[in-house]
Structures are given as structure tokens and as C-alpha cells.
Amino acid sequence: MDEVLHITETPESSFQTGILGFNETLSELAVALDAFPRLRDAVFDECDEWLRLLRHKLAPQLTGDGCLVVAVAGGTNTGKSTVFNVLLGARKSAACSTAAATCAPVLATSDTRYEAAANGVMMPEFAALTLDAPEDATRYDMPEETLWVTRAPCLPDSLALLDTPDVDSIERRNWKVADHIRAAGDVIIAVLTPEKYKDARVVDFFRQAHASGRHVIPVMNKANPANDFAAPRAQLAEFVQDAELENGLSFVMPFDYAVEHDVHREIHALDDDISLDAYLRGLDVTALKRSVYHDTLEYVLFESAQFLERLNALRDRLGAVAPSYEKRAHTLASVYTPQPGEAMSKLLHEQIRVQRSKVVRGIARVNDAAARGLKPMARFMKHRVLGMPAPREISAEERLEMLREHQRDHIVRIANDFATVLYESVRDMEPVTGGLMHDALDDLDVDHAVNDIAEEMLGEGSDLSDAFKEHVMRTISQWWHDNPAQRRLLLELDALMVFAPTAIAVPVAVFSAGIGAPEMMAIAGPMAGEFVARVMENKFADQWVGLLQPWQQEQRDKLAGGLQTYMTMPALRVLAEAATVLDSGYVEQLRSYWEQCQTGFQES
Ligand SMILES: Nc1nc2c(ncn2[C@@H]2O[C@H](COP(=O)(O)OP(=O)(O)OP(=O)(O)O)[C@@H](O)[C@H]2O)c(=O)[nH]1
Numbered sequence: 001m002d003e004v005l006h007i008t009e010t011p012e013s014s015f016q017t018g019i020l021g022f023n024e025t026l027s028e029l030a031v032a033l034d035a036f037p038r039l040r041d042a043v044f045d046e047c048d049e050w051l052r053l054l055r056h057k058l059a060p061q062l063t064g065d066g067c068l069v070v071a072v073a074g075g076t077n078t079g080k081s082t083v084f085n086v087l088l089g090a091r092k093s094a095a096c097s098t099a100a101a102t103c104a105p106v107l108a109t110s111d112t113r114y115e116a117a118a119n120g121v122m123m124p125e126f127a128a129l130t131l132d133a134p135e136d137a138t139r140y141d142m143p144e145e146t147l148w149v150t151r152a153p154c155l156p157d158s159l160a161l162l163d164t165p166d167v168d169s170i171e172r173r174n175w176k177v178a179d180h181i182r183a184a185g186d187v188i189i190a191v192l193t194p195e196k197y198k199d200a201r202v203v204d205f206f207r208q209a210h211a212s213g214r215h216v217i218p219v220m221n222k223a224n225p226a227n228d229f230a231a232p233r234a235q236l237a238e239f240v241q242d243a244e245l246e247n248g249l250s251f252v253m254p255f256d257y258a259v260e261h262d263v264h265r266e267i268h269a270l271d272d273d274i275s276l277d278a279y280l281r282g283l284d285v286t287a288l289k290r291s292v293y294h295d296t297l298e299y300v301l302f303e304s305a306q307f308l309e310r311l312n313a314l315r316d317r318l319g320a321v322a323p324s325y326e327k328r329a330h331t332l333a334s335v336y337t338p339q340p341g342e343a344m345s346k347l348l349h350e351q352i353r354v355q356r357s358k359v360v361r362g363i364a365r366v367n368d369a370a371a372r373g374l375k376p377m378a379r380f381m382k383h384r385v386l387g388m389p390a391p392r393e394i395s396a397e398e399r400l401e402m403l404r405e406h407q408r409d410h411i412v413r414i415a416n417d418f419a420t421v422l423y424e425s426v427r428d429m430e431p432v433t434g435g436l437m438h439d440a441l442d443d444l445d446v447d448h449a450v451n452d453i454a455e456e457m458l459g460e461g462s463d464l465s466d467a468f469k470e471h472v473m474r475t476i477s478q479w480w481h482d483n484p485a486q487r488r489l490l491l492e493l494d495a496l497m498v499f500a501p502t503a504i505a506v507p508v509a510v511f512s513a514g515i516g517a518p519e520m521m522a523i524a525g526p527m528a529g530e531f532v533a534r535v536m537e538n539k540f541a542d543q544w545v546g547l548l549q550p551w552q553q554e555q556r557d558k559l560a561g562g563l564q565t566y567m568t569m570p571a572l573r574v575l576a577e578a579a580t581v582l583d584s585g586y587v588e589q590l591r592s593y594w595e596q597c598q599t600g601f602q603e604s
């Protein structure tokens with residue numbers, strides 16, 4: 001048996017697959033819709049904000065390649081720059097005894113991340129500059145959004161360290177920067193001193209940082225180590241409570257003169273055998289990022305769910321357009337009254353002859369006699385029933401041509417009506433679907449399309465279908481056997497058909513009260529009157545219409561099909577292409593990725 005390798009996805013990796021997949025599929029959809037700018041703009045309308053957050057924050061930060069920004073923050077002169085330097089094992093940012101010395105943040109990154117940091121990609125809220133000397137960070141002549149960037153090869157790729165100006169300075173500009181710092185830092189080291197740990201503004205800053213999902217790590221600087229750090233222990237506990245932090249590790253750094261000259265030392269945890277440096281390196285980057293981006297993620301999930309619903313609705317709207325025209329084409333085509341021509345006449349003659357040869361031989365003589373005897377009766381019926389004037393004599397070819405013209409006129413009228421429906425409906429449509437159709441309609445040559453439809457209905461290849469021939473054969477055979485009394489009628493009608501193929505056209509127009517029945521009578525000539533008269537005389541009209549009805553229906557369907565092929569399809573070409581893009585799995589794929597994200601979000 002083959003060994004099957006099962007790869008089980010953890011909820012975490014499933015969440016990451018979800019968010020990456022969602023982001024990538026959105027980009028693919030945008031590219032696929034490039035060919036339809038109007039549709040693309042409608043799809044992505046008012047999505048800028050959540051798309052930006054998804055692309056530039058959530059997708060890069062929550063999918064394994066995240067980098068924790070650890071901000072060293074606190075009140076003025078508490079030793080932030082000193083802690084920053086100790087963590088880096090190098091004097092990167094100036095530490096000095098004057099208050100509010102650091103006036104712009106300093107970002108230290110690993111070699112790999114340096115490029116992104118120096119280009120301003122890592123912290124886009126600031127204007128990045130390369131740090132040349134530790135004192136750069138104390139230059140008050142720089143714009144307040146300045147960010148000094150420096151390399152720190154000792155840092156892993158998962159960590160970036162940020163030294164910051166104090167959060168309580170009387171200098172107003174630092175307050176603004178403090179907000180940016182709180183936003184930029186995922187982890188915040190709260191540098192406290194025995195003098196400042198209760199300061200309201202400082203405590204407030206960390207409370208807010210924690211409340212917004214940041215991980216706050218308290219570090220008591222200048223800590224008194226007496227009695228196993230009894231005093232700092234109590235102070236830190238008080239701070240954790242005041243700032244409403246969770247109980248976690250706190251760190252202490254005892255007062256040490258040498259730190260001014262030598263930054264090589266470790267900052268120890270109070271109740272654990274771990275250094276701050278080791279603790280930071282061991283942090284779960286993805287989990288912390290998730291906590292920091294909780295609100296952002298919630299917002300993006302909400303907005304993207306709305307987006308998916310809109311996308312679905314749009315897809316349904318595009319999908320509903322074609323069927324609505326199909327319906328209208330059928331409605332218009334249903335008033336079409338096709339008139340059977342020569343082919344029908346031949347078919348009937350053939351079928352009647354088949355029946356005749358089976359039963360009666362030499363019956364043609366009867367036919368001739370019948371035909372001769374028909375004329376006076378037919379003329380009477382024609383005048384009485386139809387009130388038609390006697391038409392002038394015209395040749396059989398002329399009649400067939402006139403019949404064809406009449407049919408053609410009717411088809412052209414219906415096709416033009418349908419073109420009007422198309423143009424008018426676009427005017428009333430909502431802008432996206434209307435816009436997509438508008439472009440294609442501009443290219444539609446209506447006259448050409450109308451000609452194509454008429455040609456298909458009446459030209460070469462418009463013969464009677466095999467299904468209909470089969471139907472006629474069955475019906476006539478049935479009539480023959482079921483109505484011995486009416487066999488004579490069939491033979492009489494057959495005789496008429498032989499003389500005037502156009503005669504057959506009339507019953508359809510007359511019995512089904514089709515459009516233009518009087519004109520049809522005129523075209524079909526005197527034989528038609530006789531034909532009708534004979535049929536009506538024998539109360540055969542209903543059956544006659546029944547015989548022809550499937551053919552009429554076929555012709556109407558064919559006309560509706562022609563309207564679809566030569567008008568709807570070209571008019572909907574762009575719309576159909578756009579619908580194909582939306583139908584090629586993007587929506588389902590996005591929905592599935594979205595659900596993965598949502599599940600991961602709820603589990604976190
Ligand atoms: N002796 C001793 N001095 C310290 C210690 N921590 C900080 N200092 C000194 O205190 C002064 C201020 O330290 P900084 O690290 O610059 O403090 P800061 O919080 O960055 O100050 P600002 O940037 O001005 O807000 C400096 O002169 C440091 O040398 C310490 O543990 N021992």
C-alpha cells in the first residue's frame with residue numbers, strides 16, 4: 001500500500017494561508033479585471049483603506065515574515081537610550097544627563113531589514129534618515145517626523161529596536177511623536193525609575209499602549225537591589241496595576257555608574273533566570289502581531305466581507321442580463337407567424353401520395369376531377385368567409401417570391417424591435433452593466449444583424465427539420481387511417497398543392513389569425529381561397545393548425561435563437577467576458593480564504 005503523507009495545517013498556518021491567499025487572489029482579480037476598467041473600478045470602489053491595511057500591514061506582518069518593533073519608551077531621562085544601547089551592546093543613541101535629550105526616534109535593525117528601514121518602508125509614518133553619530137538623535141534642528149535608522153548586526157531579523165523621545169516632555173512635539181511610537185511599536189519596553197514610575201502621563205501612555213494590543217514589558221532602571229530588589233518589586237507591581245497590564249515578567253537594571261562608558265551588560269528578569277535580550281528573542285512574533293493588529297484585522301475582515309457580498313451581487317446581476325434578453329427575444333418571436341412555403345407543400349404532397357399509393361391506385365383521376373369541381377365552391381367560401389377581392393393573376397414564382405418578401409418584412413420588423421429593446425434597456429440599466437453593454441452596442445451593426453437573421457430564417461439551409469417531417473408523416477398517416485371520410489379531402493387538398501404551393505401558406509395565417517392574413521390571401525392567390533374553403537368546409541381547421549403548429553414553434557424558436565446569436569450575443573460580448581472573469585472561481589476562492597481568516601481570528 002502506498003504511504004500517504006498527511007500534512008495537517010495548524011489553525012495558525014491556516015490563518016496565514018488565508019490572509020496571504022486572500023491578498024494574492026484580490027491582486028489576481030484586479031489584474032484579470034484590468035481589461036474592464038469600468039467594472040474593476042466598480043468592484044474596488046471605496047476599498048482603498050482596508051486594501052492598504054491588508055496589503056501593507058496585515059499580509060506582510062501576519063504571515064511569518066513579520067518583524068517585531070520593540071520600542072523603548074518612558075518618561076524623560078529615565079535611561080531609555082541607555083537601555084537601547086545595552087540591548088544592542090553598542091552605543092548607538094546618545095545618552096545624556098540633560099532632560100529630553102533624545103528628540104527623534106532611532107531605529108536599529110538587522111542587516112537584512114536595514115534596506116527596508118532606511119527606505120522608509122518599515123515605518124512609513126516617519127521620514128527615515130541614516131544615523132551617522134549617536135548625537136544625531138539629539139538634534140533639535142530636524143523636522144519632528146525624523147526617524148534615524150542604524151544597522152545592528154546583532155539583532156535577529158524578527159526584531160527591530162526603537163529608541164524614543166520621552167512621553168512626558170514639556171516639549172509638545174514629543175507628545176505627537178509619542179502617539180506615533182505607540183502605533184509603531186508592537187512591543188513596548190516601559191523604562192521606569194523609582195522617581196517616575198507613578199507619573200500619571202507615563203502610566204497613561206502604557207495603559208493605552210496595552211489596551212491597544214501592545215505587549216508592555218516593565219523595566220525598572222536605577223533599581224535598588226537591596227533585599228532581593230524588594231523596593232523595585234513593589235514599585236513594579238504597583239505600576240503593573242496602575243497601567244492595567246497583565247502579570248508577566250518584569251526586569252530590573254541596578255544603578256551602575258559604569259554603564260555610561262560600558263554598555264556590555266545584561267538586564268535581568270526579576271523572578272526568572274532570563275535576560276531581557278533573550279526574552280525578546282523568544283517572543284512569538286506572529287501571536288504578538290495578531291494582538292497588535294486585532295482591531296485592524298477585525299476592521300479588514302468586516303469590510304472585506306461586505307466587499308465579497310457586493311462582488312457576489314454584481315456577479316449575479318451580470319449573470320441575470322443574458323437570460324432577461326432571451327426571454328424578451330422569445331416574447332417578440334412569439335408574434336411571428338411563419339407561412340409554410342414550397343417545401344411544406346412538397347412535403348405534404350409527398351406524404352399524401354405515400355398514403356394514397358398504399359390504399360388506392362390510380363386515384364389521381366379523382367384528384368383532377370375534384371380540382372375541377374372545387375372552383376365555384378371555393379370562390380363562394382373565400383368571399384363569404386374572408387371577404388377577399390379576387391386577386392390579379394400572377395405566376396407561381398412571383399407568388400413564392402412575394403411570400404418570401406412578406407416573411408422577410410415580418411422578421412425584419414421583429415428584429416428591429418428587438419434592437420430597440422436592446423438600446424432602450426441599456427439606457428435604463430445601472431451604470432456598470434449598462435456601461436459594459438454600451439461599449440459593445442456601439443460596435444453592433446444592426447442592419448447587418450437583421451439581414452443575417454432573415455437569411456438564416458429564409459435562405460439556404462432553412463429547410464424543414466427532420467423532426468417536423470417525421471411529425472407530418474405520422475399525422476397524415478394517422479388522418480388517413482382514422483378518417484376514411486376525409487381521405488377525399490386530403491386528396492383534394494393535395495391536388496391544390498400540386499397546382500399552387502403557396503396555397504398552403506394561407507391556412508396558417510387565416511386559422512391562427514396571424515398577422516397579415518388578408519395580405520397572405522392576396523399573395524397566395526385563388527388556390528389558397530379554395531384550400532381554405534375545403535379545409536373549413538370539412539371542419540378540419542383545428543387539425544390543420546395542429547399539424548403545422550410544431551413547425552411554427554420551431555420557426556419562432558429559431559427566430560428567437562437568431563435574435564440571440566446576431567444581436568444579444570454581440571451586445572453582451574464585453575459583459576459576458578467580464579462575467580466570465582468573475583465566474584472563474586475568484587469569488588469562491590476569496591470566500592474560502594476569508595473564512596480561514598475569520599476562523600483564525602475567532603480562535604485567537
Ligand atoms: N549611573 C547610571 N546612570 C544612568 C543609568 N541609566 C541612565 N543613566 C544616566 O542617566 C542619564 C539619562 O540617561 P538616558 O539613557 O539618556 O535617558 P533617556 O531616558 O534616554 O533620556 P531622554 O532621552 O532625555 O528622555 C544619562 O546621563 C545616563 O548615563 C544607570 O543605570 N546608572
Ligand SMILES: [Mg+2]
Pocket residue numbers: 080081082094095096101102164165
Ligand atoms: Mg534618550
